[in-house]
Amino acid sequence: MTRQIRHSLTTLLAASMVLALGWTVDTTPAHAATNDFRGVNWADERDNFVDGVLVLGGLxxxxxxxxxxxxxxxxxSGFQNNLGANTVRMPVNYATVSGSYWNSYTGAIDKATSKGMKVILSYWEGDSSRDGKVDNTSQYWSMWQTIVNKYSGNGNVYFEPFNEPHGYxxxxxxxxxxxxxxxxxxxxRGRVIISGAGYNQRLTTIGSDSRFDGCLISRxxxxxxxxxxxxxxxxxxxLGNSIGSYASRVIVTEWGAPMTDGRNYDVDADNQDDFVAFIRGVSSESRALGLGTVYWPGVRPNxxxxxxxxxGSGTDISLTTTNSTGRxxxxxxxxI
Structure with a gap:
């Protein structure tokens, strides 16, 4: 008997028992795990702390x-084909969203969702402040209103109110x-990702607050x-200790290490190479806990x-992998 047939028979028998015994079933979606977020960050070459308009690598x-x-x-397509990614995290700020370039920037968001990818839109403060706080409150709310108006109806778009709110x-x-x-x-709520306090590190303070029930949490x-x-x-x-009992809601939206210097991340190197130990530890614990992860960065030139x-250049571009063991x-x- 094939797995598909066994699964179908099991489902049919379970449904028959529910009807026979008069049980009710809660059909509200729940996060059993977040590992359906398989992603990378697509970043500005200058880093995403930019005072003006954000320009993602290649654009x-x-x-x-x-x-x-x-x-x-x-x-x-490079993210999908080379890595198996289905999620991309992109920055937003007021200058980008409020100006004429927003119409072009949305082309990247729309293309990702049309390819079936999840898009995480995260607010980044400007380079001149870097204080872990909203740069301008009125502009902040105006920016998010524009974004929400455009994408709240798109189930593939997720909203991250603030990247690394360490100033609060x-x-x-x-x-x-x-x-x-x-x-x-x-x-x-299931499409809102609340950053852990500090540098997206203190997660239990978010998970334990009932005001954020149903939201995802960023580490x-x-x-x-x-x-x-x-x-x-x-x-x-x-990683495990920082998550506590909230693993079913946590996504690691940034983690990374050197990928252009030939390191071998497929070999255990405890007490020999701290970056290898880090990548292997985070990868292993994320898999064990069913966490989604979004690598920093997928693309950021240099x-x-x-x-x-x-x-390549212009529209004649393609992607290649920098480190197969990191992949x-x-x-x-x-x-996977």
């Missing part, structure tokens, strides 16, 4: 909507995030966050952490 402010779509199709106390950050939920109450982790950890197990424990490189560990984290 240009002179690109029309159509040209942006053509370029985006090739970059996103835990209480103040939670109040701001709760205000976001109140202002845009029409956005389904960031890098080797330089804790230079005292030197083994795969230490990094597994670091970033030594990038796992994809853009080849192995990324895919392992996804359960």
């Amino acid at each position: 240009s402010t002179s690109d029309s909507y159509a040209t942006t779509q053509t370029k985006a199709d090739k970059i996103l 106390s835990d209480s103040d950050w939670k109040n701001l995030a709760a205000q976001w939920l109140g202002n845009y109450s029409g956005v389904p 960031h982790t890098y080797q330089f966050f804790n230079n005292s950890l030197h083994t795969k197990q230490a990094w597994k424990d670091d 970033d030594t952490y990038r796992i994809q490189t853009i080849n 192995d560990q990324l895919r392992f984290s996804w359960g």
